[in-house]
Amino acid sequence: MENLAAPQFSPDLVRLKYLATKIRMAIIKMVHQAQSGHLAGALGLADLYTALYFGALKHHPFDPNWSQRDYVLVSNGHTCPVWYATLAEAGYFPKVWLSRFRQLDSPLQGHPHFFPKIQDETEINQPVPGVENTSGPLGQGLSQAAGLALSLKRAQKPNVVFCFLSDGEHQEGQTWEAYMLAGQYHLTNLVPIIDHNNIQISGRIDQIMSVNPLPTKLRAFGWDVWQINGHDQLEFQKAIRLIKAGVRRPTAILAETISGRGVSFMENKFEWHGKIPSQAEAANAITELTTQLDNLNYDPHST
Amino acid sequence: MTLIQPNFTNLTQGPRDGFGAGIMVAAKQNPRVVALCSDLDESVRLATFAHNFPNQFVEVGVAEQNLVGVAAGLALGGLKPFAASYAAFNPGRNWDQLRVSVCYSNLPVTIVGGHAGLTVGGDGASHQILEDIALTRVLPNLTVIVPCDAAQAYAATLALVDHSGPAYLRLSRVDTPDLTDGLNFKIGQAQILRPGTDLTIFATGVMVAKALQAAQTLQIHNLQAQVINLHTIKPIDVTAIVRAANQSGVIVTAEEHQIYGGLGSAVAEVVTQNLGHQITQPTVIEMVAVNDCFGESGPADAVMEKYHLTTEAIVAAAEKALRRRAQL
Ligand SMILES: Cc1ncc(C[n+]2csc(CCOP(=O)(O)OP(=O)(O)O)c2C)c(N)n1
Ligand SMILES: [Mg+2]
Numbered sequence: 001m002e003n004l005a006a007p008q009f010s011p012d013l014v015r016l017k018y019l020a021t022k023i024r025m026a027i028i029k030m031v032h033q034a035q036s037g038h039l040a041g042a043l044g045l046a047d048l049y050t051a052l053y054f055g056a057l058k059h060h061p062f063d064p065n066w067s068q069r070d071y072v073l074v075s076n077g078h079t080c081p082v083w084y085a086t087l088a089e090a091g092y093f094p095k096v097w098l099s100r101f102r103q104l105d106s107p108l109q110g111h112p113h114f115f116p117k118i119q120d121e122t123e124i125n126q127p128v129p130g131v132e133n134t135s136g137p138l139g140q141g142l143s144q145a146a147g148l149a150l151s152l153k154r155a156q157k158p159n160v161v162f163c164f165l166s167d168g169e170h171q172e173g174q175t176w177e178a179y180m181l182a183g184q185y186h187l188t189n190l191v192p193i194i195d196h197n198n199i200q201i202s203g204r205i206d207q208i209m210s211v212n213p214l215p216t217k218l219r220a221f222g223w224d225v226w227q228i229n230g231h232d233q234l235e236f237q238k239a240i241r242l243i244k245a246g247v248r249r250p251t252a253i254l255a256e257t258i259s260g261r262g263v264s265f266m267e268n269k270f271e272w273h274g275k276i277p278s279q280a281e282a283a284n285a286i287t288e289l290t291t292q293l294d295n296l297n298y299d300p301h302s303t
Numbered sequence: 304m305t306l307i308q309p310n311f312t313n314l315t316q317g318p319r320d321g322f323g324a325g326i327m328v329a330a331k332q333n334p335r336v337v338a339l340c341s342d343l344d345e346s347v348r349l350a351t352f353a354h355n356f357p358n359q360f361v362e363v364g365v366a367e368q369n370l371v372g373v374a375a376g377l378a379l380g381g382l383k384p385f386a387a388s389y390a391a392f393n394p395g396r397n398w399d400q401l402r403v404s405v406c407y408s409n410l411p412v413t414i415v416g417g418h419a420g421l422t423v424g425g426d427g428a429s430h431q432i433l434e435d436i437a438l439t440r441v442l443p444n445l446t447v448i449v450p451c452d453a454a455q456a457y458a459a460t461l462a463l464v465d466h467s468g469p470a471y472l473r474l475s476r477v478d479t480p481d482l483t484d485g486l487n488f489k490i491g492q493a494q495i496l497r498p499g500t501d502l503t504i505f506a507t508g509v510m511v512a513k514a515l516q517a518a519q520t521l522q523i524h525n526l527q528a529q530v531i532n533l534h535t536i537k538p539i540d541v542t543a544i545v546r547a548a549n550q551s552g553v554i555v556t557a558e559e560h561q562i563y564g565g566l567g568s569a570v571a572e573v574v575t576q577n578l579g580h581q582i583t584q585p586t587v588i589e590m591v592a593v594n595d596c597f598g599e600s601g602p603a604d605a606v607m608e609k610y611h612l613t614t615e616a617i618v619a620a621a622e623k624a625l626r627r628r629a630q631l
Pocket of ligand 1: 076273
């Protein structure tokens with residue numbers, strides 16, 4: 001007889017959900033351990049990062065500078081716990097690095113930094129494998145990504161440039177200057193991934209300073225928009241596949257996400273943008289995520 | 304003298320709290336006072352203000368260039384705007400708007416830069432601006448103030464309401480010892496916090512408390528250091544610097560800023576331009592500042608220590624300055 005209670009996921013999807021949950025646990029631990037950092041955005045992005053790095057991205061974690069890779073740039077640098085945890089899970093660097101997030105002498109800075117080459121012998125001045133740009137001050141990333149995409153296009157290289165952006169940073173003029181340029185230069189090799197969680201620090205975006213409706217605005221800037229559920233990992237992977245197969249106009253992925261996703265008491269609450277969980281809150285979050293992990297019944301060694 | 308008995312360890316408030324309290328009083332007294340913010344009202348202590356004075360508050364969203372531009376426009380309309388964000392973006396991102404829309408027109412806009420310097424801590428180098436004093440003190444018409452504690456930030460905020468031109472108010476994220484009672488605060492007038500005749504330490508912002516502690520250490524070695532709080536970097540108090548140079552010929556500067564272009568440079572400019580004129584004896588300067596590099600993430604105290612913005616560094620600089628002076 002069919003079991004109606006338990007949702008049936010494809011093996012691929014179960015694996016992606018398993019990885020996203022593990023990454024969420026790592027995010028909670030990093031921010032709690034550092035006693036500083038940003039949880040809500042990072043948790044909401046875990047499904048997208050997992051879907052990108054485990055199935056959609058052309059990359060070699062052990063050869064981060066592989067010339068044929070897709071590039072991933074991050075503009076909303078405060079969400080970097082999800083980037084670091086994903087890169088570690090994918091094998092770019094050892095997971096033990098995560099426990100030194102935001103600590104003195106750590107390569108994992110509070111906002112990601114990029115150096116093209118080793119600056120000196122100290123650990124902090126080594127490039128972080130997989131991190132391709134410096135961010136933190138909101139609104140700068142899409143310009144960096146557009147410049148990179150333009151350089152690739154002019155060199156007739158096939159690499160694709162992904163760029164994560166938050167909805168809050170669509171309040172910065174520079175973001176729109178970058179969209180305008182990419183539209184003008186027809187940068188179909190640039191794929192912005194917008195985290196549309198409708199929160200910023202002091203409240204809900206549409207109450208503080210609305211950026212909506214994003215699809216209409218983006219289309220007016222020369223873009224096509226693919227609107228997805230930011231927690232549907234297969235839909236996201238499909239969107240990327242189709243965009244990579246070739247598009248008429250530059251195409252952005254607008255991901256509708258729930259901030260704090262996976263931890264019930266953090267979901268959709270702007271207050272959790274940069275709040276540090278207490279010992280009890282962190283423990284409760286880990287318990288919730290552990291239950292989710294167990295319910296997946298996934299054996300990571302099965303393949 | 305405005306020195307109160309400082310407690311260096313039990314800290315409960317900092318300059319940003321003084322600003323938050325001052326702007327409330329200012330807005331109540333003067334309906335032309337308005338505050339603007341770019342999605343950081345809690346961090347720059349404007350959350351209560353926003354709640355209590357909704358008609359004197361403007362939230363512009365994450366848009367610091369617009370923040371200053373709109374503030375300039377409000378000033379054109381006869382209002383007295385205080386535009387606040389992190390110093391990394393305000394003036395870090397909107398320097399051109401500050402230069403042209405505000406300073407060129409000499410409008411009475413105060414920009415408030417919170418979370419300045421290494422003491423930001425965990426957010427790391429991108430947010431730890433160490434260049435803002437250099438950026439602002441070169442702008443014509445602009446007054447630059449770095450309060451050392453909450454009471455002084457409170458007093459500075461109220462003083463700026465009555466100030467007729469543009470100003471930059473630099474605030475730290477961390478709490479600081481209460482060093483002043485806020486009385487006798489006058490824009491442009493340096494404060495002697497401790498007398499001493501062997502050398503003078505000029506400090507600003509969070510380094511003032513460390514300068515006082517360094518002076519205590521130096522006293523154990525029988526060295527009497529005068530400590531002067533240069534809360535106003537521009538217009539700089541030329542008289543205070545000239546007097547210090549003539550007194551001992553030994554000056555140490557201490558700031559949470561790059562070594563180029565900040566407080567140390569400003570003091571050196573005054574000394575070199577007055578030597579052989581108002582200053583009648585050879586004078587040496589040692590600068591305690593960040594040595595031309597970016598900061599990094601970490602607990603505020605640990606970062607300050609790694610980048611040598613400490614009491615010990617000031618003591619060492621004082622000893623070196625005295626040795627150098629003896630060579631002349
Ligand atoms: C230029 C700039 N201004 C201000 C900030 C401070 N800041 C950090 S995150 C943030 C909120 C932005 O909202 P969003 O990026 O959508 O946050 P999330 O959804 O991840 O919580 C702000 C104002 C910044 N990092 N950069
Ligand atoms: Mg958001």
